[in-house]
Amino acid sequence: MDFHENPRLPEGFRCAARHCGIKASGLDLSLFASDTPAHAAALFTRNHFPGAPVLVGRERIRGRRLQAVIANSKISNVATGEGGVEDARRMGLLAARELGIPEELVLMSSTGVIGERLPMEKLERGILGLASELGDDPWPAARGIMTTDTEPKVLSVEVGGATLTAVGKGAGMIAPNMATMLVFLFTDAELPAPRLDELLRRASRKSFECLSVDSDTSTSDTVAILANGRIGPVEPEPFGSALDAICLRMSEWVARDGEGATKLLRVRVVGAADDPEGRRVARSVVDSPLVKTMVYGGDPNVGRILMAIGKCVECRIVADRVEARVQGVPVVVGGVRVPYDEARVRGLLAEDTIEIDISLGVGEGRGLGIGCDLTEGYIRENSAYASS
């Protein structure tokens, strides 16, 4: 899959961003809009404390159509009760009025600190006049949704004459069942909403649901796709493959830019009893603090990989069938650590993408884990990240 070197928005989509004053400085408010209503699908966090925008978003996506996304960073509007839900609705209404569209076609997202109310006056002033600033450059709006991300994230790709673009943010509190990860996907292809929903779920299962920066699961996670049909119909299958690819690439980007991360960690499991067990083992390895610090330190410590596999006590694991490779080098055969060239493995662990391949030898199940190393940077960011 060839991603554009200079990612762009699809036909009929524009966006804008402002500093409205929620952050002390920097862009903190983004608006994405289609010229016409779009078929839409969305997935939200499974956390029992979903943010107010998620609660309202779940209602709206039942209509299967969206035309705009309004998103702010720094305050997530979670655990704010009925007042928070009213704030979320009002934020959407302000964007709808600004664009002259029905409020039901606006999706809201908020990311940041939990438990604080949105500063509605600042948001109102921020949204007023924003429609007149809509343009083709996706980068400012990608910046407007950043929290502790170190860089904005936009990807785009061509498929069947249409463009598919993803704008995302991540950084921390990210684990399968999604993340304070926000990913908005836009395409000028025409696809019916049920098909969009099906393809989005499939792509998410193979990407965002494999992603874990720190095993914590945000209350605001949202992945949404808007298809405005400007280019006309496309074949679902090449489109689905493009969606799979862009979601996987975005997941890896989010992991690589995880809080404090210096390396991407990719764990592949084969030979599990079934796919759920394959995913469970991959997740255990990618989440293990001892594996993550080993990846950071760059020192091969094979025992930690075996420990992380073995602690999945509910999975069918037969110790003497387990094999493992680090950066392609066999380090465990028949459940036992085998001799390997330590200097070579240490050298391979200095690369910025680390791959651990595990074969369990008990079935046909597979699993993928996408994560990152655990560093002092994560501790610094999260012990200092103030609630106020």
Place this chain on the structure above:
Amino acid sequence: MDFHENPRLPEGFRCAARHCGIKASGLDLSLFASDTPAHAAALFTRNHFPGAPVLVGRERIRGRRLQAVIANSKISNVATGEGGVEDARRMGLLAARELGIPEELVLMSSTGVIGERLPMEKLERGILGLASELGDDPWPAARGIMTTDTEPKVLSVEVGGATLTAVGKGAGMIAPNMATMLVFLFTDAELPAPRLDELLRRASRKSFECLSVDSDTSTSDTVAILANGRIGPVEPEPFGSALDAICLRMSEWVARDGEGATKLLRVRVVGAADDPEGRRVARSVVDSPLVKTMVYGGDPNVGRILMAIGKCVECRIVADRVEARVQGVPVVVGGVRVPYDEARVRGLLAEDTIEIDISLGVGEGRGLGIGCDLTEGYIRENSAYASS
């Protein structure tokens, strides 16, 4: 429960420790012995890659009698195949010969790096003559089993005229289903082995199984109790309470001395649908990297507590019934963050024991989580802790 200010071994137990050369320096080999065979019970890790000493220990504990424990630190004898099992047996045999007792009465433990064979010549030289050094001071033997612990751990208590003593080590790779936590309990009380087993399981469920330093589960965890009966029979119930108390205190000591830890974190959940769900939620909060870094940073960030409760997607949680207190101060009522004196909470978070109390309001289930904060120290120790 009053623990002895100067913990001591019970009647008829002695111990000794040596530097045999597995570590570059410091004690690395400990022997604990009873003058007579003792009734015994033991619990081992549920990790699918149990160490060789665990494999042999599981066999031996079926005999329900032990007379000695031989333990080394620095190499764990895990993932070493058949040869490792032979090494474990030989280590036990050497100790049995040294003590002049049957080898079936010796329990072996090894803790440290996974995937390396034990240096048997060093161990053999280390064990030779060790019996002549057996004495009453528990501290050197407690030092001999330390890995990244910062201090040796011994507790003792009187119960019904008998003494109950615990010698433990912990530090990292510690989570419920136990830990590379080794805890050896010795008593001069007389209790039948089945009763010992029952009381040990109960005590462990309320202590070691609630303990999580980093969510990783070691391949070497062992908790064993030896009762040599020198003082005669005791009532099981006050003894059971004493065992509960000493196991809980040892768990908290292990957590407080977790790798890089500066604070003990105690999470109590009530009102869960049932006890397993109560434990699941407590574990989620105590393991959450974002809660752990918040505890380290001492800044109240209530949203992280809600996030960690809410990510237990399989548990029955009704958001608007959830209440939470930090150091006794209500911070969440009806699932919503309530105003509280932030300066006061910040002050209370500076204490060295942090308590988070959660009420789920859906049932009668309870759970306890014992853990610690997550700091740069954990990262430093575990990114540098070399496999060789």
